[in-house]
Amino acid sequence: MNTTEFISLMQNTATIDAAKTAELEAIINEYPYFQLARAIQLKGLNNTNSFKYNQALKKTAAYTVDRSVLFNFITTQNFEKNTVTAPIVKKDVDVIPTPIVKETPKKTIETPKSKPPKKTSSEVLEIGKPLKFKNTEPHSFNEWMQLIAQKPINRTEVSEKKTAKSNKISLIDKFIEAKPKIKPVNKNTVNQDISPESTSENESLMTETLAKVYLEQQKFENAIKAYRILSLKYPEKSGFFADQIKAIKNLQINKS
Template sequence: MNTTDFTYILQHPQSITATQISDVKSIINEFPYFQSARAIYLKGLKNKESFKYNQELKTTAAYTTDRSILFDFITSKEFLQNEISQHIKHNTEHLKAIEVSDIEDISVNKSVIIDDALRQQIKDTEPILDPALFEAKVEAITPEDVIDIDVSNIQKTPEETLEIGKPLTFNKNEVHSFSEWLKITSFKLIIREDEETKVESSPKNDQEKKFELIDKFIASKAKIQPIKKDVPTYNIAKAQMIQPEALMTETLARIYVEQKNYSKAIQSYKVLSLKYPEKSGFFADQIQAVKELQEQNNI
């Protein structure tokens, strides 16, 4: 991949191909802190619905200093928009823009002039155009050959029902879900440091810093003022408390499933069922699938 190709997919990330995804991965391996390359690689995996997407999102978060920018990127319209839907939208708008002027009558009532030679030729070919000559041989089907298939018994596996392995999709309102997902992953923020100038703090240095802070506090003659009785008190924790159902989303429930935290996943779907009663049947199926996974893994 040359500079021109890379610049083009930076400007048109929805057009990235499978070959270019591999090329961008090679660039990332050589330059792991190249944020633009990681962004394009994420977009490519998302377009292909790759099972590698969720893991790569964790890695990208670890290499990102400001994760709010990463969240804005993966929830942007350009990132969520698929290349196919872009083509459909473009073609639809193109068809709507076509002006229809003259309408041609294509009815079959127009008279067709057939000369005698053509009429005779049609008559001569009628015997060999007999449809009966081309009928397929029909074999008798006995009752023993009939297999009854009960469609209702064909069920998806728990993995298919829960869409395990598919890319997690966040929207702008799921900041809490995204933060919770990053919290439960094992990746930590990666900070570049110069090994030569890296100084490890010793317990002795930390202890000295604590004493210096205490000395400064005493030297400034600072005093802790008692709370006045006539000043009203507020329960800040209670005022800022957010109800759990307000933070619960389907994405967060999927995150718990991906992390094999089945108890939390079941509880999440129960909360969602109460929050969205019109989808209670769907959430009931999700809960049943989680329970099956729980039994399979003996958790």
């Protein structure tokens, strides 16, 4: 891909197809910090409904200085629009008319229609499909970006942690030798519930996108809880959410 082609894609991102997306991936492999190329590649993956989109979004965010710019980009209407290429029609071609031949009607034997194959749990849940964030869902976007925070193992840090651990052990030994006394708890102290249930997601932030984020992260229990909350928020879709919960439970059984 030359400079002219790249500029053309930058100006007309809706025209990016699978072939152009593959070319962009080659550019990114050579220039991993080329943020614009990564953003345009995301558009191509979204256009083609690629299973690579969700992971590419994480990588793009990792290489992006300001993630709010990326969030604004992927939630624009132009980003969500996918193009459908029109069929190529050849002109100036001589068409030879085919003679019309009358045929006697033949008796047809109706064969019983076969039922369409039953969808798997992954297909029902649409796992692997590009996540569609709305501009009102920064919380869902940030939740999806959580796993980027993991850093590669630093061997020097590991050795330093071992040293720090041995120092802590010696401090514990000194603490035991001192024989400290535990003071009784003040009855007037207000206890706070810090259990996972009490620190759960705010129900007002719960969306279908966030539920899909939990599915992609394989946080199945969180996804089930999300769909239950959504079922109460939107009773008109309770049947759909019940089917999603059922599919998640089937997926859990198959994975166990």
